[in-house]
C-alpha cells in the first residue's frame with residue numbers, strides 16, 4: 001500500500017511518483033476527454049485528472065467507476081491513488097499550482113448528501129468573483145452558523161481557527177516564559193464572580209449557584225496563596241441579553257494576575273509587549289491564513305506605534321470634547337466614544353493599539369484600587385485595538401480593611417463574597433491583572449465583522465445550537 005500523503009506536502013515529491021491522498025470533493029468539471037476534480041484538505045487543494053483515450057474510455061478506471069466519480073456529491077470524503085504530474089501551466093484554481101494527480105484508483109470513504117445547505121465553493125470563489133467584477137454575496141451568516149460543520153470547512157474558518165490556535169499557543173508560551181503559572185479555577189460557583197445581574201443561574205442540588213462570569217476573585221486568591229504570577233484560559237459566561245457584534249454569552253477568557261513592585265504600569269507594559277510580540281509572530285507565521293481572511297474582508301493592516309501610547313481617562317474625555325462630543329467628566333465610555341477615540345488616537349499617535357488608564361472609580365468593580373490622591377479615579381485601565389476594548393484590568397485593593405470599607409461604600413452585602421473577603425484577612429501583596437476576551441481580540445486583530453466568526457460554536461442570546 002502506498003503511504004498516505006497530505007495535499008500540502010505533495011510539491012516536495014517528484015514527477016511520476018505514485019501517492020495516496022485523502023480529501024473532500026470540492027468541485028468537478030467534465031471536459032470530454034478529461035475529467036477534472038478538485039480535492040480539498042483544509043485550505044489546501046489539488047487538481048485530480050482522469051484522462052480518457054480516443055474512444056472515451058478511461059485509462060485507469062473502469063467505465064462504471066468513472067461514472068460513479070463523475071456523479072459523486074461535493075463534500076464527499078474520498079481517497080485517491082494517483083501519479084504526480086508536473087504541470088507546465090500554473091493551476092490557478094488550486095493551492096497546489098504546479099502539480100496535478102493523474103488518478104489510478106479511488107475509494108469513496110464517506111458520501112455527502114447532494115443538497116448542501118451552504119456551498120463551500122461560493123465562499124472560496126470570492127477571488128474569482130472579484131476578478132470578474134461581480135459583487136460577492138456571502139452566504140447569509142446565520143445560515144452558515146446553523147450549518148457550522150460545513151462552515152468550519154471553508155477557507156475562512158480554517159484560517160481563523162488556525163490563527164486562534166496560534167494565538168493561544170503564543171500567549172501561553174509567552175506567559176510561562178515570564179514566570180506565570182497556569183491555573184484552572186471553578187466555573188460553577190456559589191455567588192456572582194463580578195457582581196451584578198448578568199449571571200446565568202443554575203440549580204446546584206437544590207441550592208442556588210451560577211456560572212462564572214470571570215475568574216477574577218479566584219486568580220486574586222491564587223496571588224494570596226503566594227503564586228506570584230498566574231494566568232488562566234477558560235470559558236466565561238455572561239447573561240448579557242445584548243445582540244452586538246462584540247458580545248457572546250460564552251467566551252474564552254485569558255486572565256492574568258501578578259504581584260507588582262511599584263505600580264500597575266508594570267502589568268500594562270508586560271501585557272503591551274505580549275500583544276506587540278504576539279501580533280508580530282502571528283503576522284509572520286500565518287501570512288497565508290491572513291491573506292485568505294483579507295480576501296474576504298477589506299481590512300487595513302494593523303499599525304502599531306514604536307512606543308506604548310497611554311491616554312489617561314481625563315485626556316480621553318478632553319480629546320472627545322475637542323472633537324465635539326458633549327459628555328460628563330466621569331461618565332463611562334460608550335462603544336461610540338471608543339470608536340471615535342480610536343480614530344482620534346490613530347491620527348495623533350499613528351497606532352491601532354493603545355491604553356486608557358485612570359478610569360473613574362465609579363464605573364469599575366468594587367475590588368478596583370481607588371486612586372489614593374483623587375478618589376474620583378482608579379488604577380484601572382483598558383487596552384483598545386482598532387477603536388474597541390479588547391481587555392480590561394486594574395490594580396486591586398489588597399488591604400482587608402480598605403476592601404471592607406469599599407464594599408460597604410458600594411452597598412454590597414459582604415455575605416455574598418464572604419470567601420473572597422476572608423482570604424484578605426491573611427495578608428495580600430500588591431497586585432494587578434487583566435482579563436482578555438480571546439474571541440474579541442481575534443476579531444479586532446483580524447478585522448472580522450463579528451465576534452461569532454472567532455468562536456467555534458458561538459453562543460448568543462438567540463443561539464444555543466449547534
Ligand code: ATP
Pocket residue numbers: 238240246247248249250251389390391392393435436437438439440441451
Ligand atoms: P464590554 O464593556 O465590552 O461589555 P466588559 O467591560 O463587560 O466589556 P470585562 O468584564 O472587563 O468586560 O471583561 C474583560 C474582557 O473580556 C473584555 O475586554 C472583552 O475583551 C471580553 N468580554 C467581556 N464581555 C464579553 C462578551 N460578552 N463576549 C465576548 N467577550 C467579552
